[in-house]
Amino acid sequence: MKEAANGIAPALLNKEQAAIYLGVSRATLERLVSLGTIPVVRMPGTGTAGRPRNMYAVAALDRFIDQRSTYLIDEPRQSLRCRTGRKCKTRKTAMQALREAEGQR
Numbered sequence: 001m002k003e004a005a006n007g008i009a010p011a012l013l014n015k016e017q018a019a020i021y022l023g024v025s026r027a028t029l030e031r032l033v034s035l036g037t038i039p040v041v042r043m044p045g046t047g048t049a050g051r052p053r054n055m056y057a058v059a060a061l062d063r064f065i066d067q068r069s070t071y072l073i074d075e076p077r078q079s080l081r082c083r084t085g086r087k088c089k090t091r092k093t094a095m096q097a098l099r100e101a102e103g104q105r
Contacts, residue, residue, distance in 0.1 A: 011058055018056035038064055
């Protein structure tokens with residue numbers, strides 16, 4: 001991100017900057033906000049219309065990234081087998097098979 005004239009990185013980003021920071025589109029950022037996943041900071045308007053605008057705290061965006069960070073395992077993933085011994089055809093039966101497999105460990 002751009003640093004301010006005084007050399008300090010900004011604590012708040014506008015919508016475009018926040019979307020770039022996360023590597024998503026503005027529409028995706030708006031969707032995440034409407035779902036309550038990413039908080040906004042309501043800044044009072046300073047223009048002639050005086051409308052408030054939403055800003056995004058860098059700390060909140062970093063928290064969002066940290067909460068969703070994970071490691072990918074290099075081992076090939078085994079396909080889950082249902083009770084019949086065949087591959088599970090639906091997500092629900094795959095999740096049931098996964099819970100059963102974890103219970104057997």
